[in-house]
Amino acid sequence: MNKKVTITFIFTYLSVLNGISCISSVSLPLSTHISDNLFIHLYERNGCLVNFVPDLNYCSNAVKQPSDEAIECGAQDLGRSPFYSNAEEFASTFSSGNIKADLNFSVLDNYDAIPDSQLCFINQPGQVKNDNIIDQLFSQGLIDSKKFYIDINNIKYKSTVGSIDIGNPNYYLIKKGQGFTTLKPYTGNYGYYASSNGNMNYGNLSLYGYDSVSFSINDPYIQIPEFSLKLILQDFKRQGIAFVYQPDKDYALYVKSIQKLKNIQIDVTAEDGSSFSINLKPQQYSRKLADGAYELLLYPTFYNSNLSIGYAALQAYYIGFDFIEHTIYIAEKSDNDTIAQ
Known part of the structure; x- marks a missing residue:
């Protein structure tokens, strides 16, 4: 297995009350390969590299x-998986380096x-507890809070694009004078979902069609109702924006320039019932290609x-997740002008 990739666990200790107490966090870099998936690179006991995809849905490590390779890499066989x-x-x-953490996992x-x-x-709900990194880091005293936060600073292929901050947030990422807004959970689904009134705008064009909002770190796309996308394409035609839409090729959509494109606004419901508007510039929902066109x-x-x-939009916002309550937190980042490449 490839043993060349290095990952660094960054432990941040924040002094509180002149050093009376400390807050512990672990920051895991997120990387891309040649696909849209984000990966966390970790080494097993005997140095074998494992490229993990972070999963926020129904899962277990x-x-x-x-199985014989897992044993060769230093893992201990515990018997049949309970999950x-x-x-x-x-x-x-x-x-990674001098930092070690014990993790349970399954091999199918x-x-x-x-x-x-x-x-x-x-x-996961139910009597059978799933293997997850949050519980296991917490039980070993490596973090002191069961929350995690996602920072994306670019979406280039084959590069480090951001991090997952586990335990406590990096407050330096948040725009000056602002803080986290707690979003109202959507109880219709199990997991990390926020409620919404369904309001979404492309410029002044109103789009509708959703009850909840989720944030994906498995792909960079904003997944919107089909009829809302058709309304956007109709607006392209009215504005004279040339585009190529390929439903037969995984619904790929391309334009030559993003200069005439408009901002997208997505409203989510805050815990107090007010609306929080997520505003995305064209640079934050597009990706420049090698030929100069934009996807x-x-x-x-x-x-x-x-x-x-999708995670491309997280270039503009710092998103937090409460592992216990499944609550989502959102804050505008200090630099909201990142261009997706």
Whole structure:
């Protein structure tokens, strides 16, 4: 396995009351390869590199490798997995530099059944407890709060694009004079969902069609109702904006220039019932290609009442998640002019 990639756990200690207490956090870099997935690179006990995809949905820690390879990499076989009916449970020490953390994970009998190794960031309901990084870091005293925050600063391929800050946020990222707004949870789905009144605008054009909003770190796209995307394309025609839309090629959408494009506003509901407007500039929902054209990071959904905001939009906003309550926090970042490349 490739052992060349290095990852750094960054422990931040903030002095409180002249050093009487300390706050501990772990920051894990997020990287891209040649796909849209984000990865966290960790080493197993014997130095084997595992490229984990962070998962905020129904999940349990899982490594895509044969069981004998897991043992060769230093993992201990704990018997059958309590979470997966078709998997073996393992425990291993994952490390970076001088920092070590013990993680439990599953290896599926048919390990090729999962596309990537998964590092779980959510707890699951029911009697069977899933393996997840939050509980395991907390139990080892490496973090003192079961919350995590996502920072994306670019979306370039084959590069480090941001970080997941586990435990406590990096307040230096938040725009001066502002703080986190707590969003009202949407109880219709289990997981990290915020409520919304459904208001969405492209410039002055009103778009509708969703009850909840989620934030995805699995892809960079804003997934909006199909008829809302059609309204945007109709506006392109009225404005004389040339575009190429390819429904038969995974609904790819391209324009030559983003100069005439308008901001997208998405309203989510705050905990106090007020609206919080997420404002995205064209630079934050597009990606410049090698030929100078732009891919628009808009993707249609069908028969879905949830609007998913991909990680490209998180270049403008710092998003937090409460592991216990499944509450989402949002704050505008200090630099809201990042251009997606």
